[in-house]
Amino acid sequence: MTVNQFLILGALLFSLGVYGVLVRRNAVAVLLSIELMLAAVNINLVAFGSLLGDTLHTGHIFALFVITVAAAEVGIGLAIVILIFRNRSSANVDELDLMKW
Amino acid sequence: MDAPLRAAMDFPILSVIVLLPAVGGLMVLALPRRRGELVLPVALALSLITLGAACWLLASFETGVAGFQFEEQVIWYEPWGVSYHLGVDGISLLMVLLTAFLFPIALLASTSITTRVRGYFASMLFLEAGILGVFVALDLLVFFAFWEVMLVPMYFIIGIWGGERRIYAALKFFLFTALGSALMLAGILALALTAGDQLGRPTFDFVELLGVDLGRAAQFWLFGAFALSFGIKVPVFPLHTWLPDAHVEAPTAGSVILAGVLLKMGAYGLIRFNLTLFPEATVDLVPLLAVLAVIGIIYGAVVATVQKDIKRLVAYSSVSHLGFVVLGIFALTSQGLQGGVIQMVNHGLTTGALFLLVGMIYERRHTRQIADYGGLATVMPLFAGAFLFVSLASIGLPPLNGFVGEFLVLLGSYLSLPGYAVAASLGVVLAAVYLLWAYQRMFTGPITVEANRGLADLGFREVALLAPIVALVLFLGIFPKPALDRVEPAVQGILDRIEMTTDYQVPQFGIEADLPEAEARP
Amino acid sequence: MFDYHALLPEFILGATLLVVLGVDLLVAPRRRWLAGAAGIVGLLAAGVPLLTLAGVGGTREMFAGSYVVDDFALVVKGLFLVAGAIVLLASMSYLRGDRYYEGEYYFLILASIAGAVVMASARDLITMFIGLELVSAPAFLLAGWRKGDLRSNEASLKFFLIGVLSSAVLLFGMSLVYGTTGESTFTRIAGATAAVSGESAFVLGVLFTLVGFGFKIAAVPFHFWAPDTYQGAPLPVAAYLSVGSKGAGVVGLLTICYSAFAGARDVWGPALWVLAALTMTVGNLTALRQSNVVRLLGYSSVAHAGFILVPFAMAAAFEGPALEEAFFGSLTYLLVYAFMNLGAFAAVIAIAERTGSREIDDWAGLARYSPTLATLLGVFFFSLAGIPPLAGWFAKFVMFKAVLGDPGNAWGVSLAVIAAVNAVIALFFYARVLKAAFMDPAPESLPEGAPLSRPLAAALVITLAVTLAAGFYPQLLAFFGEAARGLALP
Secondary structure, eight states: OOOHHHHHHHHHHHHHHHHHHHHOOBHHHHHHHHHHHHHHHHHHHHHHHHHHTOTTOHHHHHHHHHHHHHHHHHHHHHHHHHHHHHHHSOOBGGGOOSOOO | OOHHHHHHHHSOHHHHHHHHHHHHHHHHHHSOTTOGGGHHHHHHHHHHHHHHHHHHHHHHOOTTOOSOEEEEEEEEEGGGTEEEEEEEOHHHHHHHHHHHHHHHHHHHTTTTOOSSHHHHHHHHHHHHHHHHHHHHBOBHHHHHHHHHHHHHHHHHHHHHHSOTTHHHHHHHHHHHHHHHHHHHHHHHHHHHHHHHHHHSSOOOBHHHHTTOOOOHHHHHHHHHHHHHHHHHHTTOTTSOTHHHHHHHHSOHHHHHHIIIIIHHHHHHHIIIIIIHHOHHHHHHHHHHHHHHHHHHHHHHHHHHHTOSBHHHHHHHHHHHHHHHHHHHHHTTSHHHHHHHHHHHHHHHHHHHHHHHHHHHHHHHHSOOBGGGOOOHHHHOHHHHHHHHHHHHHHHTOTTSHHHHHHHHHHHHHHHHOHHHHHHHHHHHHHHHHHHHHHHHHHHSSSOOSGGGTTOOOOOHHHHHHHHHHHHHHHHHHHOOHHHHHHHHHHHHHHHHHHHHHSSOOOOOOSSOOOHHHHHOOO | OOOHHHHHHHHHHHHHHHHHHHHHHHSOGGGTHHHHHHHHHHHHHHHHHHHHHHHHOSOEEETTTTEEEOHHHHHHHHHHHHHHHHHHHHHHHHHHTSSSOSHHHHHHHHHHHHHHHHHHHBOBHHHHHHHHHHHHHHHHHHHTOSTTOHHHHHHHHHHHHHHHHHHHHHHHHHHHHHHHHOOOBHHHHHHHHHHHTTOHHHHHHHHHHHHHHHHHTTOTTSOTHHHHHHHHSOHHHHHHIIIIIHHHHHHHHHHIIIIITGGGHHHHHHHHHHHHHHHHHHHHHHHHTOOBHHHHHHHHHHHHHHHHHHHHHGGGGOOHHHHHHHHHHHHHHHHHHHHHHHHHHHHHHHHHHHHSOOBGGGGTTHHHHOHHHHHHHHHHHHHHHTOTTSHHHHHHHHHHHHHTSSTTOHHHHHHHHHHHHHHHHHHHHHHHHHHHHHTSOOOSSOOOOOOOOHHHHHHHHHHHHHHHHHHHOTHHHHHHHHHHGGGGOO
């Protein structure tokens, strides 16, 4: 079995996520892009786990942890986005410019 | 050594001398706000006790013995070989005495300070503790710590209680010194680590480091790092630009301490560390340092001549005088080094006194412009007399103290660097020009400005401030032997070490001259 | 395999979390501070087993080596617990001046500290990830604590997005490391490194991990969120972020680099050299032009992260004792920095309450009407600047000594020179704040501020005592650095 196709998929997804973080203006879209990056990590982990034939299934377990933690973080993130949306009726990240160096 | 003396040696007199002013500073801070009138007496008392302890140190110091006395050593941070190591030799002894002597005077001269009095006197006392620590530390890390400690109170003294442009001057002083310290810190670390390679464990102990062979290239780098830091402090031309600003803006007592003691820390560092730890680099770099010293002597004197502000004039005269000190040090002869050390003391006394006098007239008229005065001798004869006396001492007129120092420096540098000595003697002439010309403009002739007509002459307190300095100036001029006797072994030790580690030969007059006698014909 | 003694601090912290929630539910709103007090008691109680563990000594491994309690872990846990207690002390009066929740705040701080404590023992990719998230997630919420304040909102969102992004980058790196070595426990990753050290996927994994941690510790060029977040977040939270959260990042970086990537020092060493040089320089230079004290402290803490990385950066060139010295240097710097920076923040909180402003210009003449606070500010700022006899000079000294571990190494010497220049630049902006406080004239009408609250005063006294004592007697903190240096040698 070869893992290259999975790794390439993972790398592509990760790059797509980075691209999204950089260009999207809506905070929710940025959040989604980060989720894409996390999904890429999960693909990597599961693919490596299967490739290595790890008897402890470290890769799979790691992926489960990532999914759980990511879910918790999305909860926090959406709460913050909602807060901001309530206060200023917009969730655009480039309007957040109260503080500049 | 008899028993009482040995007991005296065991008593940690140096720690006490360093700690007394610090304790005084804390006491002043602890005084209740309502008892403002107690601040000056408490501060003065502590600094006088410190002076007493320093005199006791002088009395029990063994003359004619090389090496350090009153050593104290306590392990401080073992993994790096850092220990709280104090000790004095003849050179540091004189510096400690000078510091302890000038501080009570400076404190008593601070009666014009009316805002935040507790903070001021506490800062002065902490400053004294830091300076004394610098002069007695024998561990490089401890030395560095004291060196930096001194920086903070001086920053506040200039910045809070100074003149109009005080904040600019304070920051400039702070940054120049801090830059120097950063270099020195790097040098100290490199030194300790090189020692670690050779001894198997790092050490910051000055005495142990003397036994380490650094190698030629390393000596040059380290010499540079230390010399830059000390050179800023001295200040050696062209690192002097902070000095006129700091001097002019500092309050009177700050200027007295700055000129009297702080600048000496740089010269002291050059003698204590550069000459002994990096002898090869010293011998090779003599021309460079001597050129800078001579430039400093003449540049300082010329710029002083054209000053319109009397305080600035005195400040630039410091650049010139410290040039003599540096020239004497790097003449690398017994006479030159002794002269340099004596000149450090002399300059502390005379320039300190000049700043005091400038402060006194400033308190009366609130101007420092020479043009605003004229004919003062008729209304303030005592003041004029004191000014003339101190100026003459500063110029180096026999039998006052300045003569001894400058004569020895010129003699010593003539032996090894004749050309430089001739050029430097121009500085003596110029000193006479700028000081006497200033005297002439301020004190002689008719009174030109009406406001000066009603000026009061020196009061009792002001006379009391100046009298001890005048007495010392006379004493050191007529009978410098006690001071020279104590400096001589230390200087000889340094020169012996240079002769031993390099192929440099200390030049002598035709025959082996007994040095203290060679100069004793003022 | 389940060592209750070794895990006792974590258990106590967990129990404290529940107690704090319970207290918050049961007491009247006016007495919510009891929840904070319970939190402080819990933190101190969690410190007791650390002492007994140190007394017993030895290294305790659990879960197949993925959770290790050794001297290093004990020291770092102790640091986080003490830092947490100081932050709670500094928070109490601040929270009561606010209209926002109080009990939940204490809960979240404690949760974050629990994460930091887990980080200290984590010797496995998964455990470290969990620990790191436990540190960060409550901190995201804390940064946005002042719900109605737009700046606080903004701070929170920036911090959150960067935090999650950095986690994703970190995880991607970790997945590559896991994939190439086939292991997730640090010691076994180190064992497998030799076989894969040249593989680009592995190198990429190491670098991604570094970048991930770079965000967490706010190293340049991953630092831009930090000043914004510090400025917008409630002040005690900023204090916590600059010490607890940053400290956790440093600890994670130290453990993962020195143990898991011990064989890849030639990869992370040079990368950290660049990071350290950039972080110091950019942090200090940007701090020069700040007018807001909190932002200034934000950049100063960026710069200090650079100083912490300095000894670390030379690891690739060092062997044996010099390598150990480098580890000791970073850790001791962190210990000293934690106390003096918490002290600085506590002083800033107190002065901000007194003057009602965080602008440097508004602090003019502070020494006239509040000499105690001004003096405290002076002590902590001079300590941060590294002036003896305050603790900061020792940290600087350790750092310089470590990076010059091999005096012949040009990279080490040049980094030391960069650090020395930066130390001088840093003096300038610390002195500028003090200039305003001590030398500028006081305003005509003095600001009407609240008197210093007792918990905040306690926080100031503790940090002041440590800052002074460790300056005069460096062993106080160096002892802990010494105890923990064993980790450096793989």
